[in-house]
Amino acid sequence: MATAQASVNPDARERILSRVRAAVGVLSGAARGDAVAERLRIHPISPRPQVDGDLIACFRDKAQRLSTTISEVALMRDVPVAVAAYLHGNNLPMRAVCWKGLRMLDWANHGVLAEERPAMPSDLVGITEVFCAIAETGTLMTLSGLHTPPATSLLPETHIAVVRVSQIVPAMEEAWRRLRDADGVNGFMPRAVNFISGPSRTADIEQTLTFGAHGPYRVHVVLVAEDEVSI
Secondary structure, three states, X not given: OOOOOOOOOXXXXXXXXXXXXXXXXXXXXXXXXXXXXXXXXXXOOOOOOOOOOOHHHHHHHHHHHOOOEEEEEOOHHHHHHHHHHHHHHOOOOOEEEEOHHHOOOOOHHHOOEEEEOOOOOOOOEEEEEOOEEEOOOOEEXXXXXXXXXXXXXXXXXXXEEEEEHHHEEOOHHHHHHXXXXXXXXXXXXXXXXXXXXXXXXXXOOOOOOEEOOOOOOEEEEEEEOOOOXXX
């Protein structure tokens, strides 16, 4: 048996929807576009737990809970000393690949051969900087780019990250805000943003925790107290 379908007048439908939008406060047309653009510009932060106290102490505690090890130095020029001590103390090769921003440090006089190039599968140690370090979770935030290849932190068995205390932010929201405020890298957002929370691990096989499954076995942070860069 055939049934009749009622047709809806398009004008009547739009009048009904307009009354609904007005009742719930929904903007339409250009006003809606302006409201969306303003919200994207402001990026309001939703309610969340607060990170109280000393950000450096919080980051240090959270990172160590993730099996990240930490050494601390006063200045950037002291980084090779800390790296050499870490490599020697863990019986690791005194050879590494590093990012461009670190190549001018005095590696040779501290017995470390640091090459500025992307990591290869045969490289055992990679040294990078970070864009931010997140106190709430002990996480490192790195950006991909021509001079900051992700392979340097992902391929080697040991990843050493240089973190300035000024790069520590309370939580991920501030990390993203800092990236937006910086307008990415040289005016462009990076192709990839990587978050590193300690050594790579998995318990997929028989619920046994295994390190190094998808990345480094070790993550070590050299925490730099000052931003001074003279070498």
